[in-house]
Amino acid sequence: MADNFLVIKAHSNRGVARSDNGRLVGFHFPRSLQRPLPGDRVTLDDNDKLIRIHDRGNAFGRGDRHGRFRPLAANLDRLVVMIAPQPRPSPDLLHRYLVAAEIQKLRVVIVLNKVDLKVPDQAPFSELEALASMGYPVVRVRCRPEIELAGLTGHLEQGISLLAGQSGVGKSSLLNVLVPDLDVQTGELSRVTGKGTHTTTAATLHQLPSGGWLVDTPGVWEYGLWSMPTEELAAGFPEFAEPASRCRFRNCRHDREPGCAVREASESGQLPAFRYQAWLRLLAEQQRLSRS
Ligand SMILES: Nc1nc2c(ncn2[C@@H]2O[C@H](COP(=O)(O)OP(=O)(O)OP(=O)(O)O)[C@@H](O)[C@H]2O)c(=O)[nH]1
Ligand SMILES: [Mg+2]
Ligand SMILES: [Zn+2]
Structure with missing residues (x-):
């Protein structure tokens, strides 16, 4: 059994991994197991079968x-x-x-x-x-x-x-x-x-x-997000965090809520208005995604 292979590529039930000394190994993985991704660190057994995917950083x-x-x-x-x-x-x-x-x-x-x-x-x-x-x-x-x-x-x-x-x-x-x-x-x-x-x-x-x-990565025409909670979408706009702490409502969606400090910051020019407009569009997009 060998630890610490880096996955170079993986498709349906086969992949290629690289050992720390640079040896490339073709490996297979049962469909029952979580699918490995390029960049994963994995353990293979003596028959080059996938045993374990190490915890992912991201x-x-x-x-x-x-x-x-x-x-x-x-x-x-x-x-x-x-x-x-x-x-x-x-x-x-x-x-x-x-x-x-x-x-x-x-x-x-x-x-x-x-x-x-x-x-x-x-x-x-x-x-x-x-x-x-x-x-x-x-x-x-x-x-x-x-x-x-x-x-x-x-x-x-x-x-x-x-x-x-x-x-x-x-x-x-x-x-x-x-x-x-x-x-x-x-x-x-x-x-x-x-x-x-x-x-x-x-x-x-x-x-x-x-x-x-x-x-x-294979080329895609349009990159789409997935359905996510509003707080997660907000993590994508880190510059909102400081003004958001001053919104009147704790669960403010920074849309039309009264006392929204994020909207005010974008109106006063403290935040770039184009980011706030992007926020509103992505928020609306989330509504559509959660229904699909
Ligand atoms: N004028 C110009 N054309 C470029 C430049 N870089 C790439 N191209 C051209 O853009 C076209 C597309 O380039 P690719 O490298 O195939 O694009 P890609 O992002 O890999 O596309 P997919 O594989 O479909 O995702 C080719 O005709 C390239 O010659 C550049 O710096 N200037
Ligand atoms: Mg290409
Ligand atoms: Zn707000």
């Missing part, structure tokens, strides 16, 4: 179409959210990612890719400066025509980073630059699983030359 995921949480990867240190002038992100995309990251206590790096293209003077691009001053680092990069990633690489040197963003923003392009031996790593994985190399159907850990790990 799990990043998204909502499915029924509003249920679907985890994608575990034990992450940071969420790297990529946006680009093309395809244009929806107004709430960034705010949804920030909520998910704050709830799981992940650091966030916002990456604006394709800065060779004209960046529209509109949300969410016009919000980036305010988000940066709230403590979310924003880095501007391009993968074409000349590669410019200087602001980003330092953020990825340690721990596990998950790369998220809608289809077409440039995640694979970035991965190809950051992981020079991507083909070799992918080839080794498919040798262990016996599956083809071409499609990214499951989240996969890639080792960066600088030492960190980058998790590539």
